[in-house]
Amino acid sequence: DVKVTQSSRYLVKRTGEKVFLECVQDMDHENMFWYRQDPGLGLRLIYFSYDVKMKEKGDIPEGYSVSREKKERFSLILESASTNQTSMYLCASSFRRQRANTGELFFGEGSRLTVL
């Protein structure tokens, strides 16, 4: 089975702190994604990466950065956390469509971040 593992299920941080959210996948996927989930807004794409050291902005990149030093690992960084970044963060991965399939995403279980 495909497994996408997010390092922390629940985090509580203070305003201004630097926050790292880690994600690891074990299926050799080229693509990795970070989404933010808020009630009534669905999932919104923050950043994605289609290869090591490559990244592209999604729909809401402000206040976030990412790092992909290894194929299996994709990190989301909040340089200075703010209360409006309190949310559920979901990591996902997939093959490139040319190689395999239709773009189906495989998700981790999510990291619920609270910023006080």
Place this chain on the structure above:
Amino acid sequence: AQSVTQLGSHVSVSEGALVLLRCNYSSSVPPYLFWYVQYPNQGLQLLLKYTSAATLVKGINGFEAEFKKSETSFHLTKPSAHMSDAAEYFCAVSHAGGTSYGKLTFGQGTILTVHP
């Protein structure tokens, strides 16, 4: 740009009744379409996907969806609801081309409640 609209943020049915969750999309190219389910405190799990083969797609747990190009719709149905179907459901459309392969745009989500 592609987008997805889910009609109804909350749907409530009785156990054994028909489930109908509505999804409309906009896309400038033939889309790939997905339905995902999210149980409480979990990540998203793929229910089914449309990939330009059969227009009626069968998924897991007795769900199915029909792609109707003329209506730009991809509604999710299940003939008889079960208590275990209570969850949040997301419709998503896949982007095409280049490094955007695998990037999904999600709807706002529909919370399904099943009453005994």
